[in-house]
Amino acid sequence: MSENSLYPGLNLGDKHGDAHVQAESTVFGFWVFLMSDLIIFGILFAGYASYLDPIGLAGGPGPKELFDINSVAIQTVLLLVGGVAYAGVSLTVKYGHGRGNLVAWLLVCAAFGAGFLFFEVRDFISQAGKGGTPQVSGWLSSYWTLVGLHGIHVFCGILWIFAMIGQVATRGIDDVVKVRLSMLGVFWHFLDLIWVGIFSFVFLVPLA
Amino acid sequence: MTKPNTGHINPQESAASEIKSYATGFVISLILTVGAFAALLSDLPNTWKVVVICTAALLQIVTHMRNFLHLSFSGNQSREDLLLVLFSASLLAIMAGGTWYIMSDLSGRMHQTGESGSSSHRALAAYSNNGKPQQVWLSNVPLSRN
Numbered sequence: 001m002s003e004n005s006l007y008p009g010l011n012l013g014d015k016h017g018d019a020h021v022q023a024e025s026t027v028f029g030f031w032v033f034l035m036s037d038l039i040i041f042g043i044l045f046a047g048y049a050s051y052l053d054p055i056g057l058a059g060g061p062g063p064k065e066l067f068d069i070n071s072v073a074i075q076t077v078l079l080l081v082g083g084v085a086y087a088g089v090s091l092t093v094k095y096g097h098g099r100g101n102l103v104a105w106l107l108v109c110a111a112f113g114a115g116f117l118f119f120e121v122r123d124f125i126s127q128a129g130k131g132g133t134p135q136v137s138g139w140l141s142s143y144w145t146l147v148g149l150h151g152i153h154v155f156c157g158i159l160w161i162f163a164m165i166g167q168v169a170t171r172g173i174d175d176v177v178k179v180r181l182s183m184l185g186v187f188w189h190f191l192d193l194i195w196v197g198i199f200s201f202v203f204l205v206p207l208a
Numbered sequence: 209m210t211k212p213n214t215g216h217i218n219p220q221e222s223a224a225s226e227i228k229s230y231a232t233g234f235v236i237s238l239i240l241t242v243g244a245f246a247a248l249l250s251d252l253p254n255t256w257k258v259v260v261i262c263t264a265a266l267l268q269i270v271t272h273m274r275n276f277l278h279l280s281f282s283g284n285q286s287r288e289d290l291l292l293v294l295f296s297a298s299l300l301a302i303m304a305g306g307t308w309y310i311m312s313d314l315s316g317r318m319h320q321t322g323e324s325g326s327s328s329h330r331a332l333a334a335y336s337n338n339g340k341p342q343q344v345w346l347s348n349v350p351l352s353r354n
């Protein structure tokens with residue numbers, strides 16, 4: 001296989017040698033996992049859409065009573081910026097700008113992710129306070145499951161970021177760490193992509 | 209958008225073009241996000257709001273895949289991430305679209321308004337009220353979401 005044929009996308013580049021080649025199959029495997037995740041999210045979206053009628057609401061509070069559009073906008077911006085900030089991580093690894101920069105970029109991503117989670121949890125608490133708990137209606141069950149699952153993913157992403165900071169500190173930026181950082185990048189950008197679906201179809205469309 | 213890393217590209221030049229690609233993606237995403245929220249707050253008819261929001265979402269998903277996840281048909285990529293994603297998306301379209309279609313069709317058949325005499329409807333109302341005085345299920349729930 002010639003080097004030219006290697007994947008041109010979220011990758012490391014030729015001068016990373018073995019890690020670049022290894023990233024081919026390992027990151028592809030991670031993509032396969034993410035696609036199973038995509039199916040789970042997609043089915044939850046379908047469930048949410050199915051429950052979005054008077055029967056699904058079952059007389060409980062609906063989108064108009066529960067959703068805070070300002071908070072959703074803040075979460076959207078935080079996650080978008082946090083997602084794009086991972087470009088700093090990818091490019092720092094790829095062009096060898098050192099451990100300090102790498103850890104700083106990872107911390108920026110984690111900080112935006114944490115900010116996102118702060119507003120999301122605040123919304124969940126206020127919705128529960130308004131009587132919008134998951135057991136009230138089918139629509140609320142599907143809402144909590146879908147948005148909650150995404151929130152758990154973001155939380156896991158933050159844990160993963162800190163695990164990678166630990167590995168960068170102890171192992172340095174070796175081949176294994178590079179490949180793992182590539183997978184984390186795919187995961188982190190993917191969560192941003194799922195959120196596009198959530199803010200559009202879960203929050204904005206029912207309010208329109 | 210993405211170029212194969214042949215090793216002949218000047219690293220600095222290549223880094224600059226990648227940063228530009230991320231920046232482009234960020235700006236497009238931001239515009240589409242603001243557009244979606246603006247459509248919601250605008251005076252457009254509801255149908256148009258939904259159309260704008262859905263279109264913006266699809267465009268933004270494509271932008272994320274292209275500029276952030278670097279999925280692309282171009283280049284000599286050997287990893288077939290994009291084909292994997294498209295295959296998964298088609299499976300998802302069948303499963304999620306099918307679910308939504310079946311459930312909304314079922315809902316339409318079971319809960320049609322006006323037919324309060326239909327036995328299945330009465331049975332459902334009686335069942336769901338669980339011994340409480342019979343009330344017509346649909347009449348006290350606002351049908352319109354707006």
